[in-house]
Amino acid sequence: MIERVEVSVFTTTAWTAVDPHGHRHPSAEHEVREAVLEITDSDGVVGRVQAHPDQLRPAVLESIVKPVLLGADPWDRELLWRKMARKQRGSHGRFTDRALGYVDTALWDLVGKRAGLPVWKLIGGARSRVPAYASTMCGDEIPGGLSTPGDYAEFAKQLVERGYRAIKLHTWMPPVPGAPSVRADIAACEAVREAVGPSVALMLDANHWYSRTEALELGRALEDLDYYWFEEPMEEASISSYRWLSEQLSVPVIGPEVAWGKHLSRAEWVTSGACDILRAGPTDVGGISPTLKALHLAEAFNMDCEIHGDGSASLAVLGGTDNGRWYERGLLHPHHDFDRVPPHRLAIADPLDDEGFVTMPAAPGLGDEFDVEHIRQHTVE
Numbered sequence: 001m002i003e004r005v006e007v008s009v010f011t012t013t014a015w016t017a018v019d020p021h022g023h024r025h026p027s028a029e030h031e032v033r034e035a036v037l038e039i040t041d042s043d044g045v046v047g048r049v050q051a052h053p054d055q056l057r058p059a060v061l062e063s064i065v066k067p068v069l070l071g072a073d074p075w076d077r078e079l080l081w082r083k084m085a086r087k088q089r090g091s092h093g094r095f096t097d098r099a100l101g102y103v104d105t106a107l108w109d110l111v112g113k114r115a116g117l118p119v120w121k122l123i124g125g126a127r128s129r130v131p132a133y134a135s136t137m138c139g140d141e142i143p144g145g146l147s148t149p150g151d152y153a154e155f156a157k158q159l160v161e162r163g164y165r166a167i168k169l170h171t172w173m174p175p176v177p178g179a180p181s182v183r184a185d186i187a188a189c190e191a192v193r194e195a196v197g198p199s200v201a202l203m204l205d206a207n208h209w210y211s212r213t214e215a216l217e218l219g220r221a222l223e224d225l226d227y228y229w230f231e232e233p234m235e236e237a238s239i240s241s242y243r244w245l246s247e248q249l250s251v252p253v254i255g256p257e258v259a260w261g262k263h264l265s266r267a268e269w270v271t272s273g274a275c276d277i278l279r280a281g282p283t284d285v286g287g288i289s290p291t292l293k294a295l296h297l298a299e300a301f302n303m304d305c306e307i308h309g310d311g312s313a314s315l316a317v318l319g320g321t322d323n324g325r326w327y328e329r330g331l332l333h334p335h336h337d338f339d340r341v342p343p344h345r346l347a348i349a350d351p352l353d354d355e356g357f358v359t360m361p362a363a364p365g366l367g368d369e370f371d372v373e374h375i376r377q378h379t380v381e
């Protein structure tokens with residue numbers, strides 16, 4: 001049975017930071033606070049997931065999560081997920097899908113460790129490695145960073161050299177002056193296509209806020225450049241806008257990434273023709289369990305479902321199913337060493353091989369290698 005549910009907030013070192021609009025960029029090394037959720041059963045087996053310190057506040061843990069989990073069988077994951085998900089309504093926004101996702105993910109890690117199996121095997125063992133696409137950081141004003149179309153082109157060549165067979169651009173967003181700009185986005189997409197040639201799959205994540213007509217203009221340019229998918233050009237709350245766009249474009253429209261509603265809203269996107277490729281991620285839809293439901297939903301419509309975000313939970317669902325074609329590795333930047341191991345970990349979760357693939361972990365559970373000693377010694381809450 002589950003005996004302990006604890007969140008530890010600890011300090012560690014980071015070398016990226018988010019700007020006032022939440023977009024991540026390279027930064028000088030600095031101390032940050034991270035959190036780890038640990039669910040421990042009566043045999044001392046610990047399910048662990050890294051979490052954002054502000055997402056699993058003590059009030060949420062005490063009033064919503066612990067009453068459901070303590071004394072429960074961790075194998076009853078579907079029952080536990082449903083019990084917690086049905087408490088979201090009454091939490092009046094305090095218990096988010098992201099928080100629910102951390103709990104579900106930690107439960108998968110726990111049962112994988114109990115079974116002595118990697119989670120991707122538990123889910124179905126569909127493949128032992130998956131090709132990664134390079135997902136860039138948003139554009140910036142850093143000289144030689146991602147400040148011009150030429151910077152994107154130069155970085156794209158380096159990424160292909162590194163082994164990537166696909167690249168997704170996040171272009172310029174506020175607070176960069178003049179962003180977002182259809183013209184600037186097109187210039188970056190043209191420069192990258194020119195730099196890497198026709199055989200590399202290219203995607204644009206416009207990161208929302210365009211109008212229908214701006215999105216259409218941008219989408220038409222992507223068609224001419226033979227882009228592989230077009231992501232999040234508009235607010236995803238408007239399904240009808242995406243249906244309108246998808247009907248007019250031949251470049252596949254993918255979504256939703258951040259729209260609320262878990263696998264249920266994704267059923268609406270599929271049946272209303274709002275997307276050609278579905279999208280879901282364990283941090284967006286409430287964990288591994290609903291992400292699998294979105295993947296299986298897409299499969300029933302002969303659709304791919306591309307997984308949002310890097311990390312062990314995304315890898316697990318990609319290893320257990322096969323209608324997501326890519327692992328999103330990022331966010332990447334010419335001035336950021338994505339492979340550098342932070343102090344609270346013993347290894348990164350997703351090393352890339354020379355062919356551009358990430359191999360599934362062999363360890364039981366999710367395979368994250370946390371430096372538990374560092375976390376203990378640097379716990380502040």
Ligand SMILES: O=C(O)[C@H](O)[C@@H](O)[C@@H](O)C(=O)NO
Nearest residue numbers: 022135170205257308309331
């Ligand atoms: O913070 C975010 O919204 C994500 O990092 C996002 O920018 C990026 O992961 C994304 O959009 N991927 O598709």
Ligand SMILES: [Mg+2]
Nearest residue numbers: 205231232257
């Ligand atoms: Mg995205």
